[in-house]
Each structure stands twice: as C-alpha cells, then as structure tokens.
Amino acid sequence: MPPPIRAPLLALRADKWLWAARFFKTRSLAAEAIRAGHVKLNGNAIKVAREVRAGNQLEIMAGDVWWTVDVLGLNDQRRPASEAQQLYEETSESRTRREARKDASRLAPVPGSDLRGRPTKKARRQIHRFNEGH
Template identity: 50%
Template sequence: MNYKISTEPGARLRIDKWLWAARFFKTRSQAADAVEKGRVRVAGTPVKPAKEVRVGDLLRIEIDRTVWEVRVAGVCEVRGPASVAQMLYEETPESRSQRAAESERRRTYREPAAALHGRPTKRDRRVIDKLSDGD
C-alpha cells in the first residue's frame, strides 16, 4: 500500500488522527481521550482533539507516566506500519535521554512490599498497633 506522507510546512491534520497514525495510541478514541484529559500539549498548551497540528509543531505526549517530546515531521491520513509511523515525528534529544533514565529507574526499582509475604504475624501486629496508638 502506498502511504502518502506530507512534509510540507503547511500540511495539517487533526491531532487525534495524527497521534493514531503515528502509533502513539491504538485507536483514535484513545488518542482523543488522552487529548481531552490534557495528556497531550501543543507548544505547552492543552488542546482539544479537533486541533490541527502542522509540520514543525512541538508536542508533549504523556502515556503511562512516560513523557515524549516530539516535533511533527509529517502528516499521514492513514495508519501504516511502524516504519512509516516513525517518519511522522522526530523525538527531541532531551526527551530520549529522559525516557532512557526513566526506563532504567523502573528496571532497578524494588517494590518496598516485595519482601513481605502473607499476613502479618502476631508479633508484627503488636508492633503495628503500638505504632498506630502513638497518634
């Protein structure tokens, strides 16, 4: 299939459709929902799903506590494979380094409750009660 990507400076597309075509979200409704909730910003300001993005716009996209800062490099009306979707944006170097740092932090993070197994013992319960009585 021939995917027509427009990289002209005047090219524009609805932001929810662009986010879907660029494969940040699986469906347009998920993209529109994220835009409505303020998780997508154009040049630092929250927008509505009908807002048109242009080539060159700077977007900040938050997905599951992961923040992407990307510059729109092109627009495409249809959703294509990942190789085509990656041609629609350029991620900023700061964003790339922050995502790598966040990924490393998540990989090395240890859940504090991971060492606990099952219910507290009678002794643990006494310690808990003693601590909570101090309120």
Template identity: 50%
Template sequence: MVTELSAVRIDKWLWAARFFKTRSLATDAVDGGRVQVNGLRVKPAKDVKIGDRVELSIGDLHWELVVEGLSEKRGPAPEARKLYAETEASQARRAKQLDERHLRVEPAADIHGRPTKRDRRSMDRWRGG
C-alpha cells in the same frame, strides 16, 4: 504514506504515528490533558502542522516530539516513525525512566499465590485472633 497535507487533526496524527492503538484512545488522551501542542492544552480537533512541538504523556513516560510529516492514515511502524522526531532531551529522560523502572522492585514480587494453612494461622496469631 506521508502525503501533501497542510494540517491534520491531533487525534488522527497521534493514531497514525502509532502512539495509540485506536483513535478513540488518542481522543481520550487529548481530552484528558495528556497532550499539548506548542505548549498549549488542545482539543482533539486541533490541527497540527509540520514543525509543531507536541508533548505527550503515556503512563509514566513523557515524550517531546517535533512534527515532521502528516498523515491521516495508519500505516506500518517504519513509515509512522517518519512522522515525528523526538528531542534529544526527551530521549535521554525516557531512557533514564526506563532504566529506573527496570531497577525498581515489584512490591508483590515475594507473594506467590494464596496463603497456606500455616501462613493463615501465622496471620491469625499476628492479628491476635
């Protein structure tokens, strides 16, 4: 899967490395400024080379990667994992974010379905109606 390419478009590389399900999602992320190569905001046609640093934000997770392989084709996940190496600082930050997400309480966790007639009457009294 890792071929002898000298450079690959950033949107193709992100798709081949399985950070995005489709190439158009990868292109939208690059256009939206959520991807930086070597500290600079880039366009989807920007070529990445081995050794480039890629910073990527997906949702509330932030990745810092070093390009270790190039591919224009999407393959199995174990092969895609060989295309990059995540920095240790990035791994620690992501692990901390995931732990915090697990500890956070969902605001709507106490709400179960529609209000009952009793709940509606209680809300009406509270509103003064």
C-alpha cells in the same frame, strides 16, 4: 484505471495524527488523552479537533512515558511502525529523560510488577490470612 492522486496534507486533527503516528492504539484513546490534558501542542493544552502541522512540537504522555516530539510529516492513515516513526522526531532531552526513567525502573522496580495472572492457591490463602488479621 490508476488510483487517484491525493494532494499532500497541510494539517491533520490531533487525535488522528497521534493514532497514525502510533502513540495510541485507537483514535478514541488519543482523544481521551487529549481531553485529559496529556497532550500539549507547542506548550499549550489543546482540544481533540485542533490541527497539527509539520513543524509543531507535541508533548505526549502515553501511559507513564512522556514524549516530546517535533512533527515532521502528516499521514491520515495508520501505516506500519517503521513508516509511522518517520512522521516525527523525538527531541534529545525527551530521549534522555525516557532512558533515565527506564534505567531507574530497572534498578528499583514497582512492587508486584513481576506478578502475572491470577494468584495461586497458596498465595490466595496468604492474602486471606493477611486481610483477616487487620
């Protein structure tokens, strides 16, 4: 028996679309970002259940990166990244803004961004000496 034919989607919840387009790892993270005001639909703040349609424009702040994308398609399932990227098109202004930010962070990195893991014994002693002096 062949799988049932699904009707094309006309609208999809914002949190589900953000998850399917791989801007967030989970729907709950997408919903949290929407509630915090980090996602705007056509320039307006939205609620989690707001429906996204093809042709809409979304402004998304994922981490410290701002994206402005035009919604091209809808998919209610999370697919591979190559397929997820076909759901949207990033605007040229957004792309140049992200690249400029990446170049700036490469030239002037955040202090301590090169540190990984727990401090060594020597580093821990230096931290304690510094804290005791103040």
